[in-house]
Amino acid sequence: MAGASYYLGQKLYSEYDHEWKYPHSDPRRVQYTEVMLPYNAPPVYADRQTLWNAVDAAEKSSKAQTARRFTITLPRELTFEQNLALIREYCAKQFVDKGMICDLYYHDSGNGNPHVHLMLTMRAMDENGRWLPKTKTAYVLDENGERIRGANDKWLRERMDTVDWNDQKYAEIWRHEWEIAQNNALKAAGRTERIDMRFYERQGITDLEPQIHLGPAAAALKRKGVFTTRGERNREIKHVNTLIRGLQKAIAALGEWLQGIKETLSRHETISNPDDYNLGEVLLSYLELRKADREFWDHRAQTKASLKDLQAILNAISFLKERELDTVYSLGEYLSPIDIQMNDLRKKVRSKEQRIRDIDALLNADKTVHDLQPLYSEYSYIRWKSAKERFATAHADELEQYMKAQRLLHKFGLSHPIDRKTLRAEKTRLEQEIDALRPDVDAVQAELDELKTVRYWVRKVIPDALPSPAENGKSSLYETMETAQNKNDLSVLLDRTAKQVVVPNQVETQHSLQHQRNETL
Numbered sequence: 001m002a003g004a005s006y007y008l009g010q011k012l013y014s015e016y017d018h019e020w021k022y023p024h025s026d027p028r029r030v031q032y033t034e035v036m037l038p039y040n041a042p043p044v045y046a047d048r049q050t051l052w053n054a055v056d057a058a059e060k061s062s063k064a065q066t067a068r069r070f071t072i073t074l075p076r077e078l079t080f081e082q083n084l085a086l087i088r089e090y091c092a093k094q095f096v097d098k099g100m101i102c103d104l105y106y107h108d109s110g111n112g113n114p115h116v117h118l119m120l121t122m123r124a125m126d127e128n129g130r131w132l133p134k135t136k137t138a139y140v141l142d143e144n145g146e147r148i149r150g151a152n153d154k155w156l157r158e159r160m161d162t163v164d165w166n167d168q169k170y171a172e173i174w175r176h177e178w179e180i181a182q183n184n185a186l187k188a189a190g191r192t193e194r195i196d197m198r199f200y201e202r203q204g205i206t207d208l209e210p211q212i213h214l215g216p217a218a219a220a221l222k223r224k225g226v227f228t229t230r231g232e233r234n235r236e237i238k239h240v241n242t243l244i245r246g247l248q249k250a251i252a253a254l255g256e257w258l259q260g261i262k263e264t265l266s267r268h269e270t271i272s273n274p275d276d277y278n279l280g281e282v283l284l285s286y287l288e289l290r291k292a293d294r295e296f297w298d299h300r301a302q303t304k305a306s307l308k309d310l311q312a313i314l315n316a317i318s319f320l321k322e323r324e325l326d327t328v329y330s331l332g333e334y335l336s337p338i339d340i341q342m343n344d345l346r347k348k349v350r351s352k353e354q355r356i357r358d359i360d361a362l363l364n365a366d367k368t369v370h371d372l373q374p375l376y377s378e379y380s381y382i383r384w385k386s387a388k389e390r391f392a393t394a395h396a397d398e399l400e401q402y403m404k405a406q407r408l409l410h411k412f413g414l415s416h417p418i419d420r421k422t423l424r425a426e427k428t429r430l431e432q433e434i435d436a437l438r439p440d441v442d443a444v445q446a447e448l449d450e451l452k453t454v455r456y457w458v459r460k461v462i463p464d465a466l467p468s469p470a471e472n473g474k475s476s477l478y479e480t481m482e483t484a485q486n487k488n489d490l491s492v493l494l495d496r497t498a499k500q501v502v503v504p505n506q507v508e509t510q511h512s513l514q515h516q517r518n519e520t521l
Contacts, residue, residue, distance in 0.1 A: 001052050003069065006481055007105040007117045008033060012049045016056040018350055032084055032106035036096045042129040048103055055121060058131040068165075070118040075182055077191050080108070086185045087116050094177055099124050100165065124163045135159050277328050279320055279458070283313050286457045316454050328458060332466050335451045342444050349437055352430045359427045362412060365405035369416040372402040463487045 001014035002021045009027025011020045035046045045051040055066050074083040084106060091102045095118075103119040124132045139147045140156040150156045164170075179197040186193055196203065290309050294302050325331050375398055382388040392399060409415055455466050463486035 001049075001056070003067070003119060003481065004048050004052055004103060007103075007107075007119070008048070012052075014056070015053045018346070026109070029107045029109040030105060031080065031108050032104075034088070034104045036088070036091055036102040036104060038096050038099050038101065038125070040099075040125050040127050040129055041101055045101060045129075051101060051103065051121075052119075054131075055123075058123060065122055068120045068122060070116075070120070072116050072118065072178065074114040074116060075186060075191075075193070075195070076112055076114055077193055078185060078189055080114075082185060082189055083114060086181060090178060090181045091118065094174055095120055098165070099163070120165075122165070132162055134162060136162055277462070279326055279328060279331060279454070280317060282328065282458050282461050283316060283454075285461045287313060289460060313457075316450070316457070319450050320454065328462070328465055331451070331454060331458070335448075335455060335466070338444065338448050338451060342441075342448050345437060345441050345444060349434055349441065352434050356427055356430050358412070359423050359430075361408060362414065362418060363420060363423060365408045366414075366416055366418045366420065368401055368405040369409070372398055372405075373416070375399070376402050459483070459486050 001012050001016070005012040005021035005023045006025055007023075007030075009023045009025055009030045011022050013020050033048075035048050035051060037043070037045055045054065052067075059066055072087065074087065078086065087104065087106070091104060095102045101121040105117040106114075107117065108114040123134055126132055136159070137157045138160050140158050142148055148156045161167075175197045179195050182195045186195075287306075287309055291302070291306060294305060297305070320326070320331070323334060325334055375395060379388070379391055379395070379399060382391055406416075409418065458465050463483050467483075
């Protein structure tokens, strides 16, 4: 549900976690969404909140995989309409026609990187739209097709997948089919570009070095004619600083500018033990990250945003000082019990709210039994089979309501008539208890919001710091996505800084070569 919320750019409610999932992403990048259903899927699953809650409810194991996710880059040589038709046809053929539900999100921020995110269901469905088991057992057969007995003289059985969607062969098949689909679309659009899913070695090409994916930030700089350096090693902060030290003599004339860059990066390099790092320093590093993100803003907008950020940081530092929180470790130690306290309060409130809903359901069920008892008695007294069937057909809805109400009463160990006065008194008491808990919930929630804001800032600087504990044996999908995004943002900053160091050196080298040419002439 967190993944769907993130891709959609809107909040969604998870019945598994009993909480809203917030996207923390820009909804403007979302150009198109669709839940593509196979013929036997219930139409209500076209609503993704209903769909993914149903998927969660179908799984009993805390380790179950609930969905398969893809990120697919679209050819930017095609128009939006052409790309949309291309990806929808591909998803229908490869996934939906085979029985999977495909939740599709088309993203394009206008930065030359159109792409889609897909979320696919793992379980098959029967003809009535009910989820089927992922595996089944079957007898082990010999070469003659006869069953084999084991050491205990019982027939041997083996577990088998009910569908082959999880077979690793599909990684290759789906990529190859996407290659074919793209090339057909490019050809139909009159384009000369073609796609090959194989890397150079598999193509038998040994004299070419494969290019590195730039990503949206570096691609934007390239379109502006700005030189950037990319590579795995320059993702590490220490390498960037080593690069700076190695170039110091060559670009000594840059003096104060270089020293400023070095001091900026030194803050990040010294974070070798995140737990012991000073929160004030981390928040100042966060300010630097925010400032770097606004490199291409106009001066007035940069100033306004920086003042707003500074005020937020000062408020946060005051908040931390009141609670004597000065390190990343102390923040985590303080946040954990507050988080637990908040969860306990929520559970208390949810428990009471659930009991109130049960009471309302019981009161309604008792009223239904009272109102329909004469009808059911009339039905019970009919002895002729044909007459009874006609009566049941004519009053099918009322009889179903009556039996459903009786089953609910039986589930709670009650029978008609119930003690309605006692239940109403219990409901009133529970509502009063919930009202009494509200001030505590609001106070703890307010403090937790402040703490989680600081935690969010810290993780922007140190992506792996302060991980959230896994709940119910399930790792948080949002946690994983947030960590990956933060690492990517930090990497972009380092690449940009490395570029700023390399560019002047490149320019100086070009000037030196030009001077040599002039001297030669």
